[in-house]
Amino acid sequence: MENKVPIPRISVAPGQQQISRTHKACQPCGEKKRKCSGDQPICRQCGEAGIYCIYRESKRQQRDREVNGLANQLQISHALLRQILPELGPDSARQTMTDLVNRHLPPLVQQSGFADKEVSPGDNMRSTVSDPKGEDSNRNLIYQANGFVGGHSEIAWLCKMRREFEQNQRPATAGHDPCLQYEQTFRDLITAIDYPMDESDLPIDMDVDIFGVPLQKIADDLINHYFDIVHPFFPIIDKPIFREQLASFYSKKDVRPGKRWLASLNLIFAIASRYRGLAYDDNRTGNRDDLKYFCKAWKLYATDLALANHPDLQQVQVEGLITFYLLSIGQINSSWRICGLSMRSAMTMGIHLQNESPGISPNSKENRCRVWWSLYTLDITLCLKTGRGPNLNTEFITAPLPQPCGDEAVWKVSGPVLIRKCRGLSQLIGPLLLMIQHQQRDQNPEISSIDVTIRDRLERNEDVNGSLALDTSRYFLSFVQLTLLMRQSIESLHAPAGSKEPWNVRAAITISLITKLDEWASQLLPELQFQDTKAQSDAYTRQRVGLAFRSYSTKLLLLRPFLHRATRESSSELCEKLADSCVEAAYQMLSLFPDCPDTSWLYETSPWWCTLHYLMQSMIVFLLKLQHEKQKGLVTTNELANCLGKSVRWLRDMSTRDPPSERAWKICKEIIMNHFPCI
Numbered sequence: 026m027e028n029k030v031p032i033p034r035i036s037v038a039p040g041q042q043q044i045s046r047t048h049k050a051c052q053p054c055g056e057k058k059r060k061c062s063g064d065q066p067i068c069r070q071c072g073e074a075g076i077y078c079i080y081r082e083s084k085r086q087q088r089d090r091e092v093n094g095l096a097n098q099l100q101i102s103h104a105l106l107r108q109i110l111p112e113l114g115p116d117s118a119r120q121t122m123t124d125l126v127n128r129h130l131p132p133l134v135q136q137s138g139f140a141d142k143e144v145s146p147g148d149n150m151r152s153t154v155s156d157p158k159g160e161d162s163n164r165n166l167i168y169q170a171n172g173f174v175g176g177h178s179e180i181a182w183l184c185k186m187r188r189e190f191e192q193n194q195r196p197a198t199a200g201h202d203p204c205l206q207y208e209q210t211f212r213d214l215i216t217a218i219d220y221p222m223d224e225s226d227l228p229i230d231m232d233v234d235i236f237g238v239p240l241q242k243i244a245d246d247l248i249n250h251y252f253d254i255v256h257p258f259f260p261i262i263d264k265p266i267f268r269e270q271l272a273s274f275y276s277k278k279d280v281r282p283g284k285r286w287l288a289s290l291n292l293i294f295a296i297a298s299r300y301r302g303l304a305y306d307d308n309r310t311g312n313r314d315d316l317k318y319f320c321k322a323w324k325l326y327a328t329d330l331a332l333a334n335h336p337d338l339q340q341v342q343v344e345g346l347i348t349f350y351l352l353s354i355g356q357i358n359s360s361w362r363i364c365g366l367s368m369r370s371a372m373t374m375g376i377h378l379q380n381e382s383p384g385i386s387p388n389s390k391e392n393r394c395r396v397w398w399s400l401y402t403l404d405i406t407l408c409l410k411t412g413r414g415p416n417l418n419t420e421f422i423t424a425p426l427p428q429p430c431g432d433e434a435v436w437k438v439s440g441p442v443l444i445r446k447c448r449g450l451s452q453l454i455g456p457l458l459l460m461i462q463h464q465q466r467d468q469n470p471e472i473s474s475i476d477v478t479i480r481d482r483l484e485r486n487e488d489v490n491g492s493l494a495l496d497t498s499r500y501f502l503s504f505v506q507l508t509l510l511m512r513q514s515i516e517s518l519h520a521p522a523g524s525k526e527p528w529n530v531r532a533a534i535t536i537s538l539i540t541k542l543d544e545w546a547s548q549l550l551p552e553l554q555f556q557d558t559k560a561q562s563d564a565y566t567r568q569r570v571g572l573a574f575r576s577y578s579t580k581l582l583l584l585r586p587f588l589h590r591a592t593r594e595s596s597s598e599l600c601e602k603l604a605d606s607c608v609e610a611a612y613q614m615l616s617l618f619p620d621c622p623d624t625s626w627l628y629e630t631s632p633w634w635c636t637l638h639y640l641m642q643s644m645i646v647f648l649l650k651l652q653h654e655k656q657k658g659l660v661t662t663n664e665l666a667n668c669l670g671k672s673v674r675w676l677r678d679m680s681t682r683d684p685p686s687e688r689a690w691k692i693c694k695e696i697i698m699n700h701f702p703c704i
Contacts, residue, residue, distance in 0.1 A: 049063060049080065049083070050063065050068075051063075051068050051071060051078050051079060051080050052078075052079050052080065052081055053070075053071055053074075053076055053077070053078060053079075054068060054070055054071070065080060066078065066080075176412055176519060177409065177412050177515060177518075177519035177582060178409070178410060178411055178412030179410075179638065179641045179642050179645055180220070180221075180410075180412070181412050182585065182589075182645050183641070183645055183692065185589075186645060186648060186649060186652075186696075187692075187696055189593075189652075190652065190696065190699075190700045191699075220685050220686075220688035220689040220692060221355040221356070221357045221358075221685050221688075227316075227351075227354075227356060227359070228316065228320075229320055229323055229324075230317075230320045231320070231324055231327075233317065233320045233321050233324060234321075235284075235287065235321050235324050235325050235328075236287070237321070238290070239294070241275045244271070244275070244294070247293065247294050247297035247298065247301075248268070248271060248293060248297070250297040250300055250301065251293045251296055251297040251300075252264055254297075254300055254628075254629070255296055255297075255300070255349070256497065257497040257500060257501070257567065257568065257571075258501075258504070258571060258632055259345075259349055259399050259402075259403065260395050260399055260427075260497065260498075260501055261342050261345045261346065261349075261395070261396050261399040261400070262289065262293070262342060262346075263392050263395075267289075270282070270286065271290070274290075283339070284325045284326075284328065285325070285326075285337075285339040285340055285342075285343055286339060287321075287322075287325050288321075288322040288323075288325040288326045288343045289322075289339065289342055289343055289346060291318045291319070291321040291322035291325065292318070292319065292322045292343065292346035292347060292350060293346065294314075294315075294318040295315045295316075295318035295319040295322060295350050296315070296346070296349060296350050296353060298314040298315035298318060299315040299350065299353050299354060300353075300628060300633070301314075302314070302315060303628055303633060303682050303683060304624065304625075304628035304629070306624075306682055315350075315354070319350060322343070322346075322347070323347075326343055326344075326347070335373070336370035336371075336373050336374060337374070338374070338376075338393065338396065340370055341367055341370045341371045341374065341376065341396060341400070342396060344363055344364075344366055344367030344370055345364075345367045345396070345399060345400050345403065347363050347367075348360050348363045348364040348367055348400075348403055348407075349403065349634070351363060352403070352406075352407065352634055353633075353634040355683075355684065355685035357407065357410055357411055358411065360407055361407040361408075361411050361413065364400065364403055364404050364407055364416070365404075365416050367400055368400050368401075368404060368416045368417060369416075371396065371397055371400055372417065376393045376394075376396060376397045376424065377397050377417065377421065377422050377423070377424050378422075378423050378424060379423045379424055379425055380393065391427070391428060391430065393424075394424055394425060394426070394427050394428075395427050395501070397424050398424070398426070398427050398501070398505045401422075401505070401508065402504060402505060402508045404416050404417075405508050405511055405512050405515070406508075406635065408512075408515060409511070409515070409578070409582065409638075410638055412519075414515070414516075414520065415512060415515070415516075419509070419512065426502060426505055426506070427498060427501055427502050427505060428498065428502070429498050429499040429502055430498055497568075499550060499553070500553060500565075500568040500571070500572070503545075503549055503550075503553060503572060504571065504572065504575065506545060507542075507545060507572065507575050507576060507579065508575070510538065510541060510542060510545060510579065511575070511578075511579045511582065513538065514538050514579055514582050514583050515582070517534050517538065518531055518534060518535065518582075518583065518586070519582075528590070528600070531586070532587070532599055532600065532603065535583045535584065535587070535603065536603075538583055539580065539583060539584075539606075542576065542579060542580065545576075546576060549572070552564075552565045552568075552569075553565065553568055553569055553572060554569070555569040555570070555572055555573035555576070556573075566630055567629075567630050567631075570617060570630050570631055570632075571631075571632050573613075573614075573617055574614065574617060574631070574632060574635070574636075574639050577610050577611075577613050577614035577617075577639075578614070578638075578639055578642055580606070580607070580610040581607060581610050581611060581614070581642050581643070581646060584603050584604070584606055584607035584610060585607055585645070585646065585649075587600050587603035587604045587607060588603075588604040588607040588608065588646060588649050588650070588653075589649060590604075591604035591653065592604075592649055592650075592652055592653040592656065607646055608646060608647075608650050608665075610646075611642070611643040611646035611647060611668070612664070612668060614639060614642070614643045615640075615643045615668050615671060615672060617631075618640075618671065618675055620671065621674070622674055622675050622677075622678035622679075624678075624682075627679070636679075637679065637683070637685060637686050637689060640672060640675060640676060640679075641689060643668075643672060644669075644672045644676070644693060647665060647668055647669045647672060648669075648693075648696065648697075648701075650665055651665065651669070651701055652700070655701075669697075673693070673694075673697070676689060676690045676693060677690055
């Protein structure tokens, strides 16, 4: 056999570099069958060509990722089972479930081989209340239902607070026990503490009779409930015109309204039925009339091909009413999404802009302003609850503020004259100058003097029929002004970019905003003053309570980060002072609630669709303060203990009627029993 002859390597010139082959080519190079340098994230060829470079996952990587996801879901399911074990009633059922978990969980952990990797500290599965997103919202339906919850939501604060409470109580062996580690990791997630009903499917029956309506007596009762309880806070429907249309609909059998009007009617029925179910405890019978009306409205909305047609004012109103109903039943994320759709429909029509068209009557212009600001206040409310940003920058809004003219006065013969009069007095101040651009006003005394003059003239303004009495429109104007200030608080202190400011800068911004909030409160009409309880008229209790809740909620939004900072580390005197102000604002908010839970007050006086949110805001402050005193070895004050007890009583009473309140009650009860058993 002949000996092999070695072949010499090709010599490379000193100035040349030998090009090595890459093991994996990017997608563009692979499709064009050209050599790829393999540089990541952008290969040399794609960089020179200026095209988008992407590397596909290999089949092995795809398989490993899918196995990791399945193993994760399996372990979280077992962690869920462990979490619900204490809630099982009979001992036999609890023991059976315990045996099943103990029998199957350890082998699954050992065989998967991915447990330590998936739940290691710092993994993207762990949720935080900082701005970077900490959860994979595509893992399963539960995660998808919650998605991103921003840091200024009380849900995120509750999750952060519980995680910090439990950090010092976790056993040292937690990092070595995969079962316990998965359970603790799940408890750190926002999805484990999110008390709204976002992950619950809303049953939509598409077989309902969309043209079926209740008897006129029932309809009138529901309509009256809606306009008495909801309309003052959310005047998206023109009250006089809608009542006329309803009377014509029931009196004239040949009248066939459009699908969008029928959808609005059924949504009003749904919201009013939701109120009746809570106020009169009708839900215990299992008869959810509100869902039946909502299914009719949704079918009418869906069959109208709303997305295929250009939106009109009725479609905007329908989408706004859907948003409000979903908010009232605890579907916060769904409500937030539909709210964005309704605002985009409104922006498509240009309702967010000032309309100078001479072909539109002043009455219609004022009605469109109220529709827009109704959606705006609803959007900011949902932003506060979800921790997300607003749907539209204020700089793009030029619609004038709603005018202090009553619903009936707008459509009287003298209505256009009255609207022009109010608009002429207030046109020098747009909504941005009124509440957003205070810096310019402070620098320009002339603008400030104009503001005071117009405000005084508006308060003394009289129309042809006499003085302007306080009604829902005067309240709604003050509510919109406060909402603009709340929006500035969210953007200045809780936006991802603004939240990274140094603490001294954030403190200065907070003090400035609180000063503006106090100025707003001092300029309220006497009938709406909620801080001075002397000689208050009972006729406007609902309006005062609504403004008070919103005002104290804004203060807690501004001050809660300083209370949290004071509980974790030694802070400056200014931070301690702001932390004390936060606790005081929580005391003031809770003082709005009667000492004993009162169903009549809850659903007749308070904004019941947001009361749980307000109660949880104050509850979190009390728990943070308790933890602060516990860390410093201080004795809990009677005032703090009494306020926490009052909050617990209210939450427990609300839990008997409202599923989100029941879930919030269980979470708070667990925290108090585990960390503050002596209270």
